Amino acid sequence: MKKVLFSFTVALATSLGITDCHAQNKFIINADQGKEMISKHIYGHFSEHLGRCIYGGYWVGEDSPIPNTRGIRNDVVQALRDIRIPNLRWPGGCFADEYHWKDGIGPRNLRPKMVNTHWGGVVEDNSFGTHEFLDLCEQLDCEPYICGNVGSGTVEEMSKWVEYITFDGESPMSNLRKQNGREKPWKVKFWGVGNENWGCGGNMTASFYADQYRRYATYCRNYGENRLYKIAGGPNAGDYNWMETLMKSAAGQMQAVSLHYYTVPKDWSDKGSATRFDEAEYFQTIQKTLLMDELLTRHSSIMDNYDPAKKVALAPDEWGTWYNVEPETNPGFLYQQNTMRDAIVAAINLNIFNAHCDRVKIANIAQTINVLQAVILTEGERMVLTPTYWVYRLYKAHHDATLLPLHLTSGKYELNDKSMSAINVSASMDASGKVHISLVNIDPHKTQNIEGELRGVAPKSVSGEILTSSKLDDYNSFERPNTVGIKKFTGAKLNKSGISVALPPLSVVMLEIE
Numbered sequence: 001m002k003k004v005l006f007s008f009t010v011a012l013a014t015s016l017g018i019t020d021c022h023a024q025n026k027f028i029i030n031a032d033q034g035k036e037m038i039s040k041h042i043y044g045h046f047s048e049h050l051g052r053c054i055y056g057g058y059w060v061g062e063d064s065p066i067p068n069t070r071g072i073r074n075d076v077v078q079a080l081r082d083i084r085i086p087n088l089r090w091p092g093g094c095f096a097d098e099y100h101w102k103d104g105i106g107p108r109n110l111r112p113k114m115v116n117t118h119w120g121g122v123v124e125d126n127s128f129g130t131h132e133f134l135d136l137c138e139q140l141d142c143e144p145y146i147c148g149n150v151g152s153g154t155v156e157e158m159s160k161w162v163e164y165i166t167f168d169g170e171s172p173m174s175n176l177r178k179q180n181g182r183e184k185p186w187k188v189k190f191w192g193v194g195n196e197n198w199g200c201g202g203n204m205t206a207s208f209y210a211d212q213y214r215r216y217a218t219y220c221r222n223y224g225e226n227r228l229y230k231i232a233g234g235p236n237a238g239d240y241n242w243m244e245t246l247m248k249s250a251a252g253q254m255q256a257v258s259l260h261y262y263t264v265p266k267d268w269s270d271k272g273s274a275t276r277f278d279e280a281e282y283f284q285t286i287q288k289t290l291l292m293d294e295l296l297t298r299h300s301s302i303m304d305n306y307d308p309a310k311k312v313a314l315a316p317d318e319w320g321t322w323y324n325v326e327p328e329t330n331p332g333f334l335y336q337q338n339t340m341r342d343a344i345v346a347a348i349n350l351n352i353f354n355a356h357c358d359r360v361k362i363a364n365i366a367q368t369i370n371v372l373q374a375v376i377l378t379e380g381e382r383m384v385l386t387p388t389y390w391v392y393r394l395y396k397a398h399h400d401a402t403l404l405p406l407h408l409t410s411g412k413y414e415l416n417d418k419s420m421s422a423i424n425v426s427a428s429m430d431a432s433g434k435v436h437i438s439l440v441n442i443d444p445h446k447t448q449n450i451e452g453e454l455r456g457v458a459p460k461s462v463s464g465e466i467l468t469s470s471k472l473d474d475y476n477s478f479e480r481p482n483t484v485g486i487k488k489f490t491g492a493k494l495n496k497s498g499i500s501v502a503l504p505p506l507s508v509v510m511l512e513i514e
């Protein structure tokens with residue numbers, strides 16, 4: 001009898017269009033209780049001398065028919081300025097611990113050619129070096145983040161690189177810089193002391209690296225008004241011992257410690273294809289990407305023991321999806337396409353970083369152009385903006401805004417015998433008092449009807465933008481570059497207590513509430 005009554009009630013509610021009488025999906029935002037700022041540097045990028053990221057991606061040379069400014073592609077610069085790229089990490093990656101910066105200065109025709117042993121064994125002619133990188137950062141109006149060589153370089157070499165770039169006076173290195181055409185020093189804030197020193201950066205133990213870090217960092221000096229923000233080479237994913245050892249030994253000598261975690265759908269021997277995957281693989285990708293939250297929580301709690309005042313930041317300066325390379329491309333070039341799945345991954349990770357912004361102050365997606373989870377793909381003079389690029393466009397609204405405390409109750413996205421929360425969300429308030437809410441509907445089938453309570457504000461209007469597509473594996477190709485992009489979103493309405501949102505399946509939405 002009870003069952004019949006329940007079915008009748010549901011049928012009646014449905015016929016009246018009341019499908020949401022016990023809304024499963026709810027959020028409460030306390031808009032007057034924000035404390036922490038979401039650093040814009042969480043939206044940073046990483047570009048290595050790897051495959052076609054630097055060469056072909058940014059650098060085409062001054063004589064190229066591709067429109068450029070001093071050898072750097074104009075279309076790429078404009079696209080990255082449009083997402084207000086805040087910082088750029090360079091020259092690696094694994095390449096950083098093999099890079100000797102003096103090979104990349106002076107007249108280009110005299111620079112030595114070397115083999116890029118890590119990435120495809122191709123010739124590196126060093127035509128893109130320190131001056132070109134810092135010119136690129138000036139064109140992009142972003143902060144450079146330079147990663148120095150600990151694995152195969154000397155303390156002297158790293159110390160001189162800092163002097164060459166930032167010293168404003170008479171010294172052998174500043175004179176050399178002037179000889180090479182740059183009179184005034186550059187300002188460089190972010191300085192990495194090695195990369196993945198547990199692996200390609202020298203296969204060190206945690207305690208050996210901690211000692212090396214202290215030694216190298218000592219000689220990275222602050223010249224004039226330049227203040228280095230030193231970033232130690234941190235753990236691989238869940239290597240908590242590395243974090244513990246480093247913090248115990250060197251927390252007082254660093255401003256941040258890096259963390260590397262890649263989302264690999266299957267396993268390292270067969271990572272899965274970027275474009276040919278089924279829903280089960282999508283589900284697994286999202287499960288794996290959600291691990292970022294646990295990693296940040298657990299590493300932060302170790303850091304709290306040594307640095308309760310949170311002076312040392314956690315910097316996930318390499319993250320993103322990593323698939324098998326596209327068929328018939330150089331396996332050492334790590335070139336992969338980028339679908340709606342990647343957009344969902346990007347949005348989730350950025351929401352996670354926002355949530356941890358009391359500790360996470362800088363993060364860098366790997367890698368900006370033509371490598372791994374790229375925001376831009378190029379082929380000759382052609383350029384394509386990927387679904388991940390459009391997430392960065394939407395999320396500009398969170399840059400340097402105040403994180404708003406949020407409580408979410410989410411329905412489930414279920415597949416076979418597994419389930420996860422269907423919704424992922426983050427909210428912030430900008431300097432002008434506008435509230436921005438980034439919402440992700442992970443479920444590729446169901447619209448999520450959400451009731452949002454907004455406490456501490458009296459909203460007058462809501463507008464929004466949406467990134468969505470009908471298929472998980474939709475992507476932007478050179479032939480069809482506009483398959484996935486941003487559109488106006490009209491599925492949010494203000495009501496007495498806040499807002500109702502009908503969030504379409506497989507979508508990323510940014511709402512603006514005034």
Ligand code: AHR
Binds near residue numbers: 092093095318367372
């Ligand atoms: O991003 C590709 C590579 O991944 C980087 O060079 C290295 O740091 C990491 O293992």
